[in-house]
Amino acid sequence: MGVFDRQKSNHEPRWLGPSAPTRTPLIPSISAARWLLVLVAAAGVYFFYGFLVPVLAALVIGFASWPLYRKLLARVGGNTTVAATIAILMILTFLVIPIGLAVTYTTGEVRTWLAWAIHANRAGASTPDWIVALPFAGPYLDDLWTKYVGSPGALGELIQAISGAHIGNIYRAVLAAGGGAFHLLLTLLFMLIALFFVYRDGFSFSKQIDMLGERILPNRWERISRVVPATISSTVMGMTLIAIGEGIVLGVAYWIAGVPSPVTLGVLTGVMALIPGGAPLSFTLVSIYLLASGSHVAGVGLFVWGTVELFIVDKTLRPKLVGGPIKLPFLPTFFGLVGGVKTMGFLGLFIGPVLMALIVAIWREWIHEARNAESSERVPQIVIDEQAPPPSKPIPRVAEG
Secondary structure, eight states, X not given: OOHHHHHHHHHSOOTTOOOOTTOOOSSOHHHHHHHHHHHHHHHXXXXXXXXXHHHHHHHHHHHHTHXXXXXXXXXXXXXXXXXXXXXXXXXXXXXXXXXXXXXXXXXXXXXXXXXXXXXXXXXXXXXXXXXXXXXXXXXXXXXXXXXXXXXXXXXXXXXXXXXXXXXXHHHHHHHHHHHTHHXXXXXXXXXXXXXXXXXXXXXXXXXXXXXXXXXXXXXTHHHHHHHHXXXXXXXXXXXXXHHHHHXXXXXXXXXXXXXXXXXXXXXXXXXXXXXXXXXXXXXXXXXXXXXXXXXXXXXXXXXXXXXXXXXXXXXXXXXXXXXXXXXXXXXXHHHHHHHHHHHHGGGHHHHXXXXXXXXXXXXXXXHHHHHHHHHHHHSOOOOOOTTSOOOOOOOOOOOOO
C-alpha cells in the first residue's frame, strides 16, 4: 500500500466509530481466558467422556504404585520408557489377567445359577435338606422356601417384587454382560495405554498439576498435594489389593473344602472384603453351609482358616503396607463401592472407594483447618508497646531486726 492509499484510507468514514488506543474491553482479558479455559475443559469432558473411566483408573493405579515405580526406575538407570514398559507388563501379569479369568469363570457360574432359577420358577423346587436340618431356623426357612420358591411362578414374582424385573430379563442381562466382554477389554486396553504415559511422563505431569494447584488453591494446595497421594496409596493398598488377595485365598479354600461355585464365592468375598466386616461374614456363611450340609470337618476347617488368615492380614500385612488401618467410616466405603459399580461398572469396584476416601480426606483436612482457625481466634493476643518503659522490679523488703 502506498502513501496515497494510506492517506485515502485515513479519510474514509469508520462505521464503528473512531478507534482509540485507550478503549477498555467489554470483558477483561483474564476473565475471558478463564471462561475460555472452562469452556474448553467442559467440551473435552463432553467429547471424551468414554475415556474418563480408564484414564481415572490409570491415575489411581499410578498414584498407588508410584513408590514401587520409583524403585524400578532407579534399577533401570532412570530410563522412563523402559521402566514404564516393565511396570505395565507386571501389572498385566499379576493383576489384569487374573481378574479377567476370575470374571470369565464367575460369569459362567452365574449363568448356571440363573438357569437353575428359571427351571425352579417354571416347575418349583423343594427345600434342600441342609436348610431343613439347620437348628432353630430350619423350620422357619423351610416355610419361607416353600412359599417363595417351592410353587411354580413364586420365584419370579419374588424377584419382580424386589428388583422390578422378570427373571428372564435378568438372565438376558447377564448374557449381555457376558457379551460385553469386548467393551471391558477395550476399557482395560485404554487404561493400560494411559497408565504407560502416566508412568513415563509422571514427573512433568505432576509439576504441571502443582503449578495449576498453586494458582487455584494457593493456601491449601500444599497440604492437599500431600494428603491426596497418601490417601490413594493407602486406600488401594489397604483395601483393594488386600481385598483381591483375600478373595483369591478364600476362593482357593472354598475349592479345597468342596463348596459349589468357588470362583463366584471367592469374587463375592473379595467384593465384600472392601466393606469393613464383609470378609468374616462371607466365610462364616459358607462355613455354616458346609456344617449344615454334613461336611463338618470342611466347615470347621474353613472357619479356622479364614479366622487365622484374617488375623494375619489385619495384624501384619495391612500395617506393613499402609502403616496402619484405614480409618474410613463404613457408610462412605459402602456408598463408594455401590456408586462406583453403578456408575463405572467393574472398574468402579476400585475407583469408587478411592474417590470416597479422597472426599473424606479433604473434608477432614478442611475441618482441621477450621478448628485451628477457631482455636487461634480464642487465644487472647497480648499487644506489647515497644515505646513503653520496662516494668520496674519491686524493691524487696528488708526484714527488720
